[in-house]
Amino acid sequence: MAPAMKIVFGLLTFVTVGMIIGAFLQLAFIHKLEVESYSRPGTIRLENDREAESLRLGYVKPEIISWFPRIIVLHNFLSMEECDYLRAIAMPRLQVSTVVDTKTGKGIKSDVRTSSGMFLSPNERKYPMIQQIEKRISVFAQVPVENGELMQVLRYEKNQFYKPHHDYFSDTFNLKRGGQRIATMLMYLSDNVEGGETYFPLAGDGDCICGGKTMKGLSVKPVKGDAILFWSMGLDGQSDPNSIHGGCEVLSGEKWSATKWMRQKVTS
Secondary structure: OOHHHHHHHHHHHHHHHHHHHHHHHHHHHHHHHHHHHHHOOOOOOOOOHHHHHHOOOOOOEEEEEEOOOOEEEEEOOOOHHHHHHHHHHHHHHOEEOOEEOOOOOOEEOOOOEOOEEEEOOOOHHHOHHHHHHHHHHHHHHOOOHHHEOOOEEEEEOOOOOEEEEOOOOOOOHHHOOOOOEEEEEEEEOOOOOEEOOEEEOOOOOOEEEEOOEEEEOEEEOOOOOOEEEEEOEOOOOOEOHHHOEEEOOEEEOOEEEEEEEEEOOOOO
C-alpha cells in the first residue's frame, strides 16, 4: 500500500473509531440525565418534571405482544406505593364479584366469575393519587379521562378464576351511557402468585401457560406494577371478537388487580 493511501486509511480509521466512541459517550450521558431526572428527589431537569414523574416517564416500558387483537404490556406502569394504596382502599369493601346483566345493566352473581371486588366511588376518583393514575391511563391509552368508567379492584384467591369473555357490550341497554367499551387497562397489584395469568385464547399462534395448563393463545403472568392495555374494538371501529380474554385459575397466593374500562363517549 502506498504511503499516501496508508495515511488516508489511518485517518478514516481514527475518525470512525472516534465517532463510535462519541456515540457511546452520548448514549451514556443521556442515560445519566434520565436516571438523575427521575430518581433523585427534588432534582428538576425538565421544564415540567412533576408531570413527567406522575406519568412515570422513563420507568414505564411498553411491550407489544399482539397486533390482532391489539395488546400492549406496560411494565412498571404503577409504583409499588400505588399498588398498595389501591389494595388498602379496596380491602374493607370487597364483595363477591358480579357480571353485568344485559337486560337491566345491574351486576348479578355468576359462576363465570369467582373473585371478590369493589368499585371506587366518584369521590375517591378525586383523590390525588387516583387522579394521577387515571391521567396516566388516559395518556398511554390515548382516551380522555372522562371517558373512563369507575376503577374496579379485584382479588382472586386460590382456585378462583374468570372464564373467557369480551369486555364490549352485545346489548343496547349498556350502550346508553358512554357508548361501547373500546379499551381496557388491567393493572396487577400483587406479586408471588402462581397461576392467575390473563389469558387471550385467540391471540398469537403458539402455546402458553394458563393456571398450570398448556393452552393455545397468549397469557400474561401477574407482576406487581405491570399493566395490560388491550382494545375491544378494531381499527375499523367494530367490536373485535379476538379480544376475548379471561383470568386463569389461581394456584397459590392472592392475585390483586385493578381494571379501568374506557368508552367511546363521556361517562361522567
